[in-house]
Structure formats: C-alpha cells, structure tokens
Amino acid sequence: QVQLVESGGGSVQTGGSLRLSCAASGRSLSNYGLGWFRQAPGKEREFVAAISWNGGSTYYVDSVKGRFTISRDNAKNTVYLQMNSLKPEDTAVYSCAVRPAGLRVEVPVTWYSAWGQGTQVTVSS
Numbered sequence: 511q512v513q514l515v516e517s518g519g520g521s522v523q524t525g526g527s528l529r530l531s532c533a534a535s536g537r538s539l540s541n542y543g544l545g546w547f548r549q550a551p552g553k554e555r556e557f558v559a560a561i562s563w564n565g566g567s568t569y570y571v572d573s574v575k576g577r578f579t580i581s582r583d584n585a586k587n588t589v590y591l592q593m594n595s596l597k598p599e600d601t602a603v604y605s606c607a608v609r610p611a612g613l614r615v616e617v618p619v620t621w622y623s624a625w626g627q628g629t630q631v632t633v634s635s
Contacts, residue, residue, distance in 0.1 A: 512537040512624050514606050519629030522596055530591040530629060532606035540564070540584040543609045545622055546591045548602035548631075557619060558604070559591060563611035573599075596633045603628040 518530040532544065545560040559580040560569045568580050577596075582589040589606060607622035 512539070512542065512608055514608070514624055514626035516604060516606055516626045516629040519604060519631045521632040521634065524597060524633060524635050526596050526633070527592070527594045528596065528631060530593065530604055530606075530631075532589045532591075532626060534587045534589075534608075538584070539582065539587045539589065539608070540611075542611055543613060543615060544582065544589045544606060545609065545615075545619075546580060546589075546604060546606050547619065547622075548600075548604045549628075550602040553602075555605075555619065556602075560609075560615040561589060562615055567615045569615040593631070596631075598633045598635050601631060601633050603630050605629075 512534050513536045515533050543562050546558040547555050548558050549555045557571055561580045565582050577594050579592040605626050605628040607625045609621045
C-alpha cells in the first residue's frame with residue numbers, strides 16, 4: 511500500500527509561485543500514475559493535473575495550462591506541482607493521489623486512490 515504526503519503549500523500574493531511536493535512511501539511511485547486535485551471551501555474536488563508513471567504524458571485542467579507544471583522524480587519517489595502566476599481562484603487544499611500505471615492520464619477521479627491529507631494554498635489579491 512502506498513502512502514502519500516503533500517507539502518509545499520503556503521500563502522502568496524497574486525502572481526507568486528509555489529512548488530508542491532507529493533512524497534510516497536510504502537511502494538515505489540514508478541508503479542503508478544499520479545494526479546493533483548484541489549478543493550476550495552464550499553466547492554467540489556477539482557482535477558488539476560496528471561502525469562503518467564514515467565513522466566511521458568501530462569494532462570491539465572484548462573484553467574492552469576501554461577501556469578502549472580507537473581513533474582516526477584521516481585528515484586526520489588516524489589511528484590511535484592510547480593505553480594506560477596498564481597491567482598486568488600487557485601486558493602484551495604491541494605491533494606495528490608495515485609492511479610494504476612496502465613491507465614491514461616485523462617481517466618476520471620474514480621480511478622484514483624491513496625489520497626494524501628492535502629496542503630493549503632492561499633493566494634491573496
């Protein structure tokens with residue numbers, strides 16, 4: 511069973527940057543694809559970005575394309591989300607989760623499991 515722990519959240523002003531990390535333990539992340547999701551207060555969980563098991567494919571929600579970059583370092587068992595040009599509407603708790611390696615990056619959230627506890631990102635105007 512893989513366990514995920516997110517870190518790197520914080521408070522920044524509009525236009526700022528943060529890099530989130532999702533560190534895995536228990537199993538190698540190379541066995542999984544991975545996704546980042548976020549949930550703002552009073553809203554449903556939203557898909558943000560996904561990456562294939564080897565980093566060869568990525569997928570983003572339209573609202574973050576060109577601003578966020580998902581990457582992974584399987585040797586460090588960690589996946590990252592670099593967030594640039596942050597906006598107040600990016601404020602949310604960001605969580606990571608895994609999906610089976612053989613699935614495409616575009617699969618629905620129902621295929622994800624082993625959710626981390628999340629890290630808060632707050633962007634002020």
